Amino acid sequence: MISVKDLGFVYQNSKTAALDGINIEIEDGDFVGITGTSGAGKTTFTFALNGIIPQKIKGDFYGAVTINGKDTAEHHAEEFARTVGEVFQDIDSQMVASVVEDEILFGLENFGVPHEEIEERVDRVLKELGIEDLRDREISSLSGGQKQKVAIASMLALEPEVIVLDEPTGELDPESSREIFRILTRLNREKGITVVIVEQKIMLLCEYVKHMMVLDKGHIAFYGTPRDMVSSIETFKELGINVPRVTELSAGLIREKIYDGEVTLTVDDAEKMVRRILG
Amino acid sequence: MNLLNYVPGDSFLHRLNPVTKLLAAFLYGIAAIICNNVFAEIGFIVLMILISATAGIAKRALFLTRNLMLLGLIMFVIQLFFVRTGDPLCVIGGFVLFTTGGLKSALLLSLRVIAAMLPLMLLFAITQMNDLCNALVKRVHLPYRYAFIVTTAFRFVPIFATEFHDIQDAQKARGVDFDTKNIFRKLQLIAPLCVPLLVSSLKKVDVSAMSAEMRGFELRGYKSGYKEYPFGARDLITVLVLIGLIVVTALFLK
Amino acid sequence: MIRFENVTFGYSEKRPILDDLTFHIEKGDFVALIGANGAGKSTISRLTNGLLHPTRGHVYLNGKDTLKTPSSALARDCGFLFQNPDRQICENTVKDEIAFSMKAQGWPTDEIEGRVDRIIKTFDLDPEWFPFSRSRGERQRIALASVLVCEPGLLILDEPTTGLDYLECIRIMDYVTRLNKEKGTTILMVSHDMELVQSYARNVLVLNHGKILGQGPTNEIMKNMDVLKKARVLPAQIPELALRFGDEFKDVFTVEEMLDALRAKAGKGGAL
Numbered sequence: 071m072i073s074v075k076d077l078g079f080v081y082q083n084s085k086t087a088a089l090d091g092i093n094i095e096i097e098d099g100d101f102v103g104i105t106g107t108s109g110a111g112k113t114t115f116t117f118a119l120n121g122i123i124p125q126k127i128k129g130d131f132y133g134a135v136t137i138n139g140k141d142t143a144e145h146h147a148e149e150f151a152r153t154v155g156e157v158f159q160d161i162d163s164q165m166v167a168s169v170v171e172d173e174i175l176f177g178l179e180n181f182g183v184p185h186e187e188i189e190e191r192v193d194r195v196l197k198e199l200g201i202e203d204l205r206d207r208e209i210s211s212l213s214g215g216q217k218q219k220v221a222i223a224s225m226l227a228l229e230p231e232v233i234v235l236d237e238p239t240g241e242l243d244p245e246s247s248r249e250i251f252r253i254l255t256r257l258n259r260e261k262g263i264t265v266v267i268v269e270q271k272i273m274l275l276c277e278y279v280k281h282m283m284v285l286d287k288g289h290i291a292f293y294g295t296p297r298d299m300v301s302s303i304e305t306f307k308e309l310g311i312n313v314p315r316v317t318e319l320s321a322g323l324i325r326e327k328i329y330d331g332e333v334t335l336t337v338d339d340a341e342k343m344v345r346r347i348l349g
Numbered sequence: 350m351n352l353l354n355y356v357p358g359d360s361f362l363h364r365l366n367p368v369t370k371l372l373a374a375f376l377y378g379i380a381a382i383i384c385n386n387v388f389a390e391i392g393f394i395v396l397m398i399l400i401s402a403t404a405g406i407a408k409r410a411l412f413l414t415r416n417l418m419l420l421g422l423i424m425f426v427i428q429l430f431f432v433r434t435g436d437p438l439c440v441i442g443g444f445v446l447f448t449t450g451g452l453k454s455a456l457l458l459s460l461r462v463i464a465a466m467l468p469l470m471l472l473f474a475i476t477q478m479n480d481l482c483n484a485l486v487k488r489v490h491l492p493y494r495y496a497f498i499v500t501t502a503f504r505f506v507p508i509f510a511t512e513f514h515d516i517q518d519a520q521k522a523r524g525v526d527f528d529t530k531n532i533f534r535k536l537q538l539i540a541p542l543c544v545p546l547l548v549s550s551l552k553k554v555d556v557s558a559m560s561a562e563m564r565g566f567e568l569r570g571y572k573s574g575y576k577e578y579p580f581g582a583r584d585l586i587t588v589l590v591l592i593g594l595i596v597v598t599a600l601f602l603k
Numbered sequence: 604m605i606r607f608e609n610v611t612f613g614y615s616e617k618r619p620i621l622d623d624l625t626f627h628i629e630k631g632d633f634v635a636l637i638g639a640n641g642a643g644k645s646t647i648s649r650l651t652n653g654l655l656h657p658t659r660g661h662v663y664l665n666g667k668d669t670l671k672t673p674s675s676a677l678a679r680d681c682g683f684l685f686q687n688p689d690r691q692i693c694e695n696t697v698k699d700e701i702a703f704s705m706k707a708q709g710w711p712t713d714e715i716e717g718r719v720d721r722i723i724k725t726f727d728l729d730p731e732w733f734p735f736s737r738s739r740g741e742r743q744r745i746a747l748a749s750v751l752v753c754e755p756g757l758l759i760l761d762e763p764t765t766g767l768d769y770l771e772c773i774r775i776m777d778y779v780t781r782l783n784k785e786k787g788t789t790i791l792m793v794s795h796d797m798e799l800v801q802s803y804a805r806n807v808l809v810l811n812h813g814k815i816l817g818q819g820p821t822n823e824i825m826k827n828m829d830v831l832k833k834a835r836v837l838p839a840q841i842p843e844l845a846l847r848f849g850d851e852f853k854d855v856f857t858v859e860e861m862l863d864a865l866r867a868k869a870g871k872g873g874a875l
Contacts, residue, residue: 106768107740107768107769107770107771108738108739108740108766108767108768108771109738109739109740110768120563122559122563126559126562126563147562147563148562148563148565148567148568151563151564151565152565156563158556158559158560159556160552160553160556162508162553163508163552163553163554163555163556163557163560164556164557164559164560165504165560166497166501166557166560166561166564166566167479167500167504168477168478168479168500168503168504169477169479172479175575175576176561176564177564177565178575179569179573179574179575180564180565180566180568180569180573181565181568182568182573185575188575206357208355210504210507210508213640213641214640224564228564237766240765240766241686241765242640243639243640243795243835243836244795244796244835244836244837245639245835245837246640248837270766270767270768270769272769273840309770310768310769310770310771310773311768311769312769314840315798315839315840315841315857315858316840316841316844318858319841319844319858319861319862322858322862323862323865326862326866328865328866328869337840337843337844337847340840340844341844341847344844344848344865347865347868347869348848348851348868512690515685515687515690516690516691518649518654518685518690519683519685519690519691520691520693520707521654521674521675521678522652522654522674522678522681522682522683522685523678523683523691523703523704523707523708523749523750524675524678524679524704524707524708524753525675525707526673526675526707527675528673528675540693541691541693541703542693544692544693544694545689545690545691545692545693548689548692548735549689549690
């Protein structure tokens, strides 16, 4: 469990706080989607979840973040790295090897995973992400979606409790973006891995996450399940957050008392809603 | 064609220990440097191309030889006019342009450069950079930090190349004329290309360092590597043959 | 405005990226180029402004053959907004950055001043900002300003909203729409966000594996699920929803239209 109390952070050489007064508890097994305008503090927040802030990035740090009861300010970031794995936004730069297999081996070797265990782990994560055929490929020859899978696989090999991803689908087309979300959902359901993902594609968040968090100027402007959005649709618009068209539609229908069910998050849901209205 | 790309394969050369490959490339170079005979030097080059053929990289070897010839040519010209020993060979209006000694030593030096560089360049065609570094850490106990810097530098070359190409496209699309012949205008083009590249490289290097650190870079020792790089009979044979080559060269071709 | 005549482009003969394409885009149109990654969208946009040249066939921009015109000259007719603004930003202030394109194209100095000042106001920027430390959205706006300050007749947007939040996205798209309507600037937008395409584009060109799969008015394409599916793009939600009810919601494309239609039906049928 990650517990964030009164978290605030001001980057060195900056006058404004990137994060301010953040309070949140991320339970084991949760799937949290974070969205917000650029400069809202999303990336900074992900850095606070595994000790990169305050350990590796300079600035003024307020409040406390604890991972399984351990304070991130009091232990080396490496101690949390195996518990909370992070896939950074710049996918090319975070790779450390030129071949897929070596990329996955890197963390395993460094953290001293016994050598007799390594082979089995590499096989397993490659299989879990369906990229067995990429094992000997040069990373530079992979597509964006494949690179994301490799990055997730190399985190997964360390058997983390939490995976944090910063806009992994930013440069992917809709098909590959959805695939990443499907993979994460499977890991979340079957292995109980907690997933925290920063994402601009609100449609995907609505469809897959358990909780949604909207950041605005370093504050939490909304936190709740995707269905809770219905009461905050106006807030979302003011904050510049897009909501899926079908959600907007259902919110309108509910407001006008044409429909009395729940807010819809997918086209399938909306179809059922319209059929009910048509009788 | 990329000069330093790995060419996958399963030949005798490919299967050598990466440390042996590096050592062998150096030994071959030493032999070529000791050698003092123009014809033997040509023999070294031809032999290297033949050896490459056994690993399926003859095409690369020929391509590299052609490119190295350019370097050789520069050395040749410099040497030709600066070494003044032997009899005058080319005299224009009473001025000795170059001598027999100059010609011989120029020819020898340029061939030597090609023969000594060729195996080192070919090393990359049959060795993954990662393997080379891991083997050096594991077997020679090279500090991992240096190995990592070298592999990262190599890995970033194609990334920066793409980045540079994209930046050039972006500036061209704004109307910057990169084909200008005017030298002053050309100098003004440096900033629009280099500033974005510098800004993005700084960001990339930052992320790269953070990512490596978060994955336990600092905890790594020379025993950490999973892959073993054992030396085998073929490594011993290779080194012995090359030492033999050096001895023969030193005795008969000096 | 743009004319592709039997254009083939590729690095290898066997697997061309574009395969014998012929199409044209009228002056003043707003066209979206859609398709999955690797369908050839970016290649088309780069062929249009001469960054790439066709392997076979010809591309004409305003009647000029791109093979015979240097790309720096084509830049005067054709502004290009890239996905990543960081590839172009190279000056220390917003003012200099925006003036850079005009200087590169050789505009007279007195005209540069006035235009730069005006566009800085329209785009709500500060001339003295250090561009590198601004947010992604602001950097994209700076980049767009530096393209539009030259008032090109054609504007190409390559995935203009990648990495942008919704607010910045609307801001940029609204400005582009105004430009299209008021000044008649032709817009060619590469995108795989169908909601964006539906909201802004007039016509759509669907690409798949380097060939044109469909072409027509936006609303028509939005309801052609066969084509969208083949092109591996995610359809816009409301048209997809409407289509599931056959002819019932034939003219429904937006949330408002759907609301109106359901309001009418609920009123008549009296579901509630």
